[in-house]
Amino acid sequence: MSEPGLRERKKQRMYRVVSDIAVRLFLEKGFDAVSVAEVAAAAEISKPTLFRYFPAKEDLVLHRIADHEGEAARVVRAAQEPPVAALRRHFLEGLDREDPVTGLNGHPDVLAFHALLYGTPSLVARAHGHQERSEAALADALGGDLDARLAAGQIMAVLRVLALENWRRIAAGEAVAQVRPDAVAAARRAFGRLAEAMPPHLRDRAPADTR
Structure with missing residues (x-):
């Protein structure tokens, strides 16, 4: 490029x-x-x-979060491993580097931004559109059929809930080092359950389309 x-x-x-x-x-x-x-x-x-x-x-x-729109779809399209495994690895790597999108970041500017975002109803509503577009892109990357759309909805919900839980704990005063082990364990557990719930053709194969 x-x-x-x-x-x-x-x-x-x-x-x-x-x-x-x-x-x-x-x-x-x-x-x-x-x-x-x-x-x-x-x-x-x-x-x-x-x-x-x-x-x-x-x-x-x-x-500030526009670059992350469609990120899950890009991870799936670029991966040479099953979709859930690729997204699990990507999220765990994000936790390792304290990527703000994972919620595991204690920098005051990051905490203030998330408080602004999650504490303003009109921003929450607008962010929902961001979530919907990311989900649609992921569904397309997974094949575009009903199974893909159901899987994308589950995956995006897991990513959102994991990040919110990490942010809420840190915003409440817990240190990143204190939250990290639970965040990693929760991500492993959540993605494990996701993998079990996926149809075999999504759980076991790497994506064929790597556009």
């Missing part, structure tokens, strides 16, 4: 800068207390320009 050109790099930089400014304001004052006009002024751009990049106010926050 070729490197993005200058124009695309500038566009991505704009996304990142404006999102960072917005998140900082939301953390300082609260999501509902900050207007889009205030974000645009802080970023030194016009409201129409801001809306060209972020169609909804919630997108200013969700840009």
Whole structure:
């Protein structure tokens, strides 16, 4: 894959800068207390320009997790092992490196961001769309039939619940080192049960389509 050109790099930089400014304001004052006009002024751009990049106010926050949309599908498509095994390995590797998406991260900025995300109803609702698109992409990677859609729903639910449990414990004051063994054990147990529940053609084979 070729490197993005200058124009695309500038566009991505704009996304990142404006999102960072917005998140900082939301953390300082609260999501509902900050207007889009205030974000645009802080970023030194016009409201129409801001809306060209972020169609909804919630997108200013969700840009932080946009890269993870479809991640499970990408893992499955790239793997040379059964889908559940590949996703289990990927999640456990995420725990090892304290990837924020696993919930096992105690950095104050990460905890504050998750508190903003999970504590704001409109953001939770918008994030549900992110979850649905990720689930649909995973179902397609698993074959696209009813079995694949059922499997994708179960897998995405497990990923979400595992991450939420880790974040809630750390947000409540537990240290990452204290949560880690339970997080690893819970992930192994959950993915083991997932594997048992999968139809044989999803449990035992590596994906044929590695687009």
